[in-house]
Amino acid sequence: MFKYCGKSAAAFCLLNANKRYFGLVHVSVSMQWQFQFSTTTSTAPNFTESSDIFELNPTSSCIIQDKDLLRDSQHDSGTGLHVLDLINRGSLEPDRSIYNTLLKKCTHLKKLKEARIVHAHILGSAFKNDIAMQNTILNAYAKCGCLDEARKLFDEMPVKDMVTWTALISGYSQNDQPENAIILFSQMLRLGLKPNQFTLSSVLKASGAGATDDKFGRQVHAFCLKYGYDWNVYVGSSLLDMYARFDQMDDAWFLFTALESKNEVSWNALIAGHARKSEGEKALRTFSEMLREGFEPTHFSYSSVFTALASTGSLEQGKWVHAHVIKSGGQLVAFVGNTLVDMYAKSGSIEDAEKVFNRLLKRDVVSWNSMLTGCAQHGLGKATVRWFEKMLRNGIAPNQVTFLCVLTACSHAGLLDEGQGYFALMKKHGVEPEEAHYVTFVDLLGRAGLLDRALKFIREMPIEPTAAVWGALLGACRMHKNVELGAYAAEHIFELDPHDSGPHILLANIYASAGRLNDAARARKMMKESGVKKEPACSWVETKNAVHMFVANDDAHPQRAMIHKKWREISEKIKQIGYVPDSSHVLSYADQQEREAKLQVHSEKLALAFALISTPPGSTIHIKKNIRVCGDCHSAFKFASKVVEREIIVRDTNRFHHFRDGFCSCGDYW
DNA sequence: CTAGGGTTAG
Numbered sequence: 001m002f003k004y005c006g007k008s009a010a011a012f013c014l015l016n017a018n019k020r021y022f023g024l025v026h027v028s029v030s031m032q033w034q035f036q037f038s039t040t041t042s043t044a045p046n047f048t049e050s051s052d053i054f055e056l057n058p059t060s061s062c063i064i065q066d067k068d069l070l071r072d073s074q075h076d077s078g079t080g081l082h083v084l085d086l087i088n089r090g091s092l093e094p095d096r097s098i099y100n101t102l103l104k105k106c107t108h109l110k111k112l113k114e115a116r117i118v119h120a121h122i123l124g125s126a127f128k129n130d131i132a133m134q135n136t137i138l139n140a141y142a143k144c145g146c147l148d149e150a151r152k153l154f155d156e157m158p159v160k161d162m163v164t165w166t167a168l169i170s171g172y173s174q175n176d177q178p179e180n181a182i183i184l185f186s187q188m189l190r191l192g193l194k195p196n197q198f199t200l201s202s203v204l205k206a207s208g209a210g211a212t213d214d215k216f217g218r219q220v221h222a223f224c225l226k227y228g229y230d231w232n233v234y235v236g237s238s239l240l241d242m243y244a245r246f247d248q249m250d251d252a253w254f255l256f257t258a259l260e261s262k263n264e265v266s267w268n269a270l271i272a273g274h275a276r277k278s279e280g281e282k283a284l285r286t287f288s289e290m291l292r293e294g295f296e297p298t299h300f301s302y303s304s305v306f307t308a309l310a311s312t313g314s315l316e317q318g319k320w321v322h323a324h325v326i327k328s329g330g331q332l333v334a335f336v337g338n339t340l341v342d343m344y345a346k347s348g349s350i351e352d353a354e355k356v357f358n359r360l361l362k363r364d365v366v367s368w369n370s371m372l373t374g375c376a377q378h379g380l381g382k383a384t385v386r387w388f389e390k391m392l393r394n395g396i397a398p399n400q401v402t403f404l405c406v407l408t409a410c411s412h413a414g415l416l417d418e419g420q421g422y423f424a425l426m427k428k429h430g431v432e433p434e435e436a437h438y439v440t441f442v443d444l445l446g447r448a449g450l451l452d453r454a455l456k457f458i459r460e461m462p463i464e465p466t467a468a469v470w471g472a473l474l475g476a477c478r479m480h481k482n483v484e485l486g487a488y489a490a491e492h493i494f495e496l497d498p499h500d501s502g503p504h505i506l507l508a509n510i511y512a513s514a515g516r517l518n519d520a521a522r523a524r525k526m527m528k529e530s531g532v533k534k535e536p537a538c539s540w541v542e543t544k545n546a547v548h549m550f551v552a553n554d555d556a557h558p559q560r561a562m563i564h565k566k567w568r569e570i571s572e573k574i575k576q577i578g579y580v581p582d583s584s585h586v587l588s589y590a591d592q593q594e595r596e597a598k599l600q601v602h603s604e605k606l607a608l609a610f611a612l613i614s615t616p617p618g619s620t621i622h623i624k625k626n627i628r629v630c631g632d633c634h635s636a637f638k639f640a641s642k643v644v645e646r647e648i649i650v651r652d653t654n655r656f657h658h659f660r661d662g663f664c665s666c667g668d669y670w
Numbered sequence: 671c672t673a674g675g676g677t678t679a680g
Contacts, residue, residue: 100671135671142672166672173673201673238674268675275676303676338677369678376679404679436680468680654680 079105079114084121094125096133103136112144135163142171147180166199173206181206182216197232200224204238208245217242233259237266244273249282264290268300275304280312281547287321297324299336306339313624313651314542315347331361338366345374348622348649348656368396372405378656379665381413388422398429404436411444412655412666419444439468446476451485467497474503478510486510498530539607540624543614550606553598559610564601567609571600574639582632604633604650612644620647628652638664 080102086092099122106115119137127133134157141150147168154160154168165188172181185203188195195203200223207217221239224230230239236259243251252273256266267290274283287305290297302325309318322340325332332340337360344353353374360367368391375384388406391398398406403426410419423441426433433441438461445454454473458465470492477486486507493503504527511520538551550557557563571579581596604625611621629637629652641648641659648659658665 103671132671137671139672161671163672168672170673196672198673203673205674232673234674236674241675244675263674265675270675272675298675300676307677335677342678364677366678371678373678399678401679408679439680 078109079111081114081117084117087121094121096127096130099125099127099133100136103140107140107143110144112141112146115140115144131157131159131161131164135161135167138164139167139171142167143174145175147171147175147177162193162196162199165193166196166202169199169206170202173202173209176209178206178209178211185220194227195223197229197235200227200229201232201234201238204235204242208238208242214243214246214248217246230255230258231260233261233263233266237263237269240266241269241273244269244276247277249273249277249279262293262295264295264298264301267295268298268304271301271308272304275308275311278308278311280308280314280317283308284314284317284321297328299330299333302330302336303339306336306343310339310343310346313347313622315344315349315622316542318343318347332356332359334360334362334364334367337361338364338370341367341370341374345370345377346651348378348651350374350378350380363394363396365396365399365402368394369399369401369405372402372409376405376409376412376655378658379412379667381409381415384409384413385415385418398431400431400434400437403429403431403433404440407437407440407444411440411447414448414667416444416448416450435463435466435468438463438465439472442469442472443476446473447479449476449480451476451480451482455485465492467493467500467503470496471503474506478506478513481510481513483510483514483516494530501527504530537603537625537627537630539603539626541607541611541614542622543611548607548610550603550610552603552606553601554603554606557606557610559613562613563606563609566613567600567605570609570612570640570643571636573643574636577639577643579636579639582635599630599632602630602633604629605636608637608640608648612646618646620649623648623650625650625652628654629657634664634668638662 083092083098083102087094087098092098099118102118103115105111106118115137119140122128122133122137134153138150138153138157141147141153150168150171154164157164165184169181169184169188172178172184181203185195185199185206188199200220204217204220204224207214207220211217221230221242224235224239229235236255240252240255240259243249243255249270252270256262256270259266267286271283271286271290274280274286283305287297287301290301302321305321306318309321318340325336325340330336337356341353341356341360344350344356353371357363357367357371368387372384372387372391375381375387384406388398388402391402403422406422407419410416410422419441423433423437423444426437442454442458445451445457451473454476458469458473461469470489474486474489474493477483477489487510490503490507493500497503504523508520508523508527511517511523536551538549541548541550548557554560581599583596583599604623607623608621611623615621629650634657637648637650637657637659639662642662648657650657650659655666
């Protein structure tokens with residue numbers, strides 16, 4: 001199922017695209033931008049906090065000859081700031097390299113306060129008007145995230161060079177202000193300045209960050225070609241990363257292949273691109289290729305691969321890469337460790353996730369959230385609550401993700417009181433509820449059957465209810481078979497988000513299960529008229545060497561005869577112990593018998609039948625599904641787990657279902 | 671003196 005894209009096709013695509021880049025060069029230069037630059041006042045930095053540094057100490061007679069003191073990291077938060085003291089005492093002659101070294105350390109360690117002090121010192125020195133020095137100061141402010149001060153310096157500099165412009169552009173692009181980076185870049189072009197490779201890689205990062213399309217990025221690409229920087233590994237990697245962010249992996253690969261020299265960053269950008277698209281197999285293949293080509297994977301590579309494998313739930317491959325981390329002596333630092341925890345949890349092994357969690361060198365809020373998420377997705381509601389309490393006891397400040405996860409867990413596990421308590425707790429931790437929290441809270445009330453309270457909550461909530469909020473109510477109405485309220489909720493959704501097929505299907509289901517088949521048919525018709533389509537359901541089963549995919553009514557599989565035979569056999573056995581097909585999940589005019597027949601070829605049932613004939617007896621079966629498990633399949637799987645004496649783990653879009661001995665871990669709450 | 675790649679939810 002994982003097909004490689006033809007490289008020649010990619011090449012053709014980009015060659016044509018290149019023509020467009022050249023065509024657009026002119027447009028960009030003449031592009032009109034609105035500018036709103038702050039008026040310049042004074043740049044005198046505030047150094048009152050550390051005025052002691054500037055006090056002369058006449059009693060000191062220490063003569064310093066060794067500038068290596070600058071490397072001393074035991075004082076002044078590692079910036080070596082104490083040497084300024086020596087300069088003040090006249091024990092050390094200030095020169096360019098001292099200031100440069102100090103500023104470099106401030107920049108690297110993001111010490112804004114210290115940077116201000118050095119700045120103040122330089123203002124009193126002979127280097128006050130030195131452009132290179134001013135650039136370094138500007139850069140220090142920019143990299144410390146203090147863009148306002150960097151901007152002031154920039155505006156006040158009478159003479160600017162490329163480095164000045166680039167330092168500020170990169171400052172903006174590294175500090176989440178891509179728009180400002182792009183505006184500044186355009187202004188630079190209009191002044192006739194020629195960007196260098198540093199400018200281009202910075203502005204490419206900015207063009208990939210906030211924009212909705214690749215229009216600007218393609219124009220920058222044109223500049224790279226025009227000025228001959230596209231071969232540069234920095235520019236090239238930024239370029240391919242930019243395309244990867246716009247989901248154009250073919251273009252990204254083409255640029256990569258064309259690079260004269262590649263490095264880890266180029267590889268990592270590709271792996272991350274596949275990870276963002278949930279292409280576990282491709283990410284892993286790229287990772288292996290990287291190894292084969294003799295590149296050493298970095299933390300970036302590992303965390304991207306784990307993210308990708310988490311999204312496909314590929315436990316075995318994940319273990320292989322984990323082994324690679326161990327073999328290469330890599331430590332489980334935050335980023336890598338957190339993705340690894342997440343990978344194990346999402347691949348169905350909460351035990352391994354916990355083992356990794358316990359071995360983490362440092363545990364931040366994301367590490368804890370990953371564990372919570374893992375428990376919640378496996379339906380371990382009480383465990384989620386326990387982990388959350390443990391997290392609080394460990395003094396970790398919960399964030400919005402934490403609360404969302406805990407609320408979801410409570411909702412799924414039917415922990416009504418706990419959920420309400422935690423919702424109230426958010427404010428005490430200074431976490432403002434967002435849309436998703438309201439959705440989940442409605443879900444919590446709704447699942448518990450408190451439909452009227454859920455409706456009251458929606459009407460009284462401080463933000464305007466969105467389609468998703470009404471959707472939670474609609475889902476609850478489906479569960480509790482409340483036709484009138486369901487229809488009311490659906491009306492709101494159709495208005496707010498007319499292009500989603502979900503609510504139409506849900507509404508049709510509600511009517512169908514209430515026996516109102518005409519209304520159900522009308523809802524289906526509305527769905528068709530609004531042009532929305534139901535996503536075709538499919539399921540995957542992983543065997544030792546391959547991934548097998550099934551869609552409903554599937555007859556493409558080479559072993560289809562055996563698969564259907566196997567399912568008929570299971571179906572008979574589970575009917576004997578109480579399985580009753582629930583045809584309300586089938587939407588059609590067909591009669592009861594036909595609808596039951598349709599049910600029996602749902603993709604997850606085919607996947608299960610296939611797994612039973614192609615995996616060793618007694619082994620756990622893993623199935624993945626692209627949409628929620630249907631109610632009838634859920635019931636059938638419960639019985640089947642008892643009949644075949646196998647544990648069946650199904651991962652759908654929302655969560656995991658562990659079927660064992662006639663029961664499901666979700667407690668029929670999903 | 672200035673540059674590119676990574677985490678958790680719904």
